[in-house]
Amino acid sequence: MCGRFTLTATPDQVALFLALMDMEAFPPRYNVAPTQPILMAIAGPPRDPGSNLPDRRALLVRWGLIPRWAKDPKSLPLLINARAETAGERAAFKVPLRHRRALVPATGFYEWRTVGRTRQPYFLKPRQGGLVAFAGLMETYADPNGSEIDTGAILTTEASPDIASIHNRMPVVVRPEDFSRWLDCRRLEPRDVADIMRPAEPGLFEAIPVSDLVNKVANTGPEIQARVAAVETVAAAEPRRRLPPDDGQLSLL
Structure with a gap:
């Protein structure tokens, strides 16, 4: 699954990476x-015929998709991830997968x-630095009172070796050359983009062991990405305590 990620690039870097023009500062x-606002890029209205930029726009959504048909969102589990292998069969995800595919910019997870x-x-970041785009699904939920909220989930797949x-x-992870295909929900159905929903190529990410500071949502600074010794490394480095000789007596000490 993907339960935490990072976006530490500048707005200009994100705009350039996703070819967005309506980027606000963040x-x-x-x-x-989960439940926090996340940035998504979705297909927008077609640009002027003379423009060579794709029709994409930025959108802030709640991380945790709420299906349109939900009568009581509180009765549903928190849908932050959708399994790529079964999303087209799940009632919560099959419509967004067909009509509202999105890109989620990130600098690691x-x-x-x-x-x-x-x-x-572990903090997994692009080995060469920069940004990646996760495959996302977007849904707009309208509650019984008529208020609307944009929500979203991140698609997951089997891990690379x-x-x-x-x-x-x-x-x-959607490759830049596949951005337009993934977002084209007007012409391309899920089966037409199924090849995109695959594990990333080995070596794309560097895995850095970090401390348990990341476990607390309140910790939001760069210190949570500081490298630490992995648990198994620490255990191997600790000297074993020498046991006292067995004199045949039991002891509580």
Whole structure:
């Protein structure tokens, strides 16, 4: 799954990466969490015929998709992720997958590796730096009172081989050459973009072990990305305590 990610690039960098013209200022975000606003790029109205820019616009949505048909959102689980393999079959995701595909800009994401009874967080960032775009789904939910809220989820897939030792899932990463295809919901159906929903190529991300500061949503500074020794490394480096000789006596000490 993808439960936390980062967006620390500047608005200008994001606008250039996604070919957006309506980008507003925003601060760097080191610990984006569910239910918080996230930035998405969606297909917009066609530009002037003379423009060579794609028809895309930026949109802030709540991270946690609420289906249009939901009568009581509080009764639903928090839908922050959609499995790419089954999204087209799930009632909550099949309509957005057909009509409202989106791109989610990010500079990395966090994942947790289970080591014994410990969960070691890792920051996975593009090895070459810069931005990536996750495949997203957007839905506008209208409550019974008529107020509307834009919501979204991130598609996940099987982890690439170099990440699978940390976690078996990862966000779907859309390559820049596939941006237009992914966002083209007017002409392309889910089956036409199924090839995009695949694991990222090995080596795209660098995995950095970090401290458990990232576990708390209130921690939002760059210090949560500082490298630490991985749990198994620390355990291996600690000297084993020498046991006292066995004299045949039991002890409570």
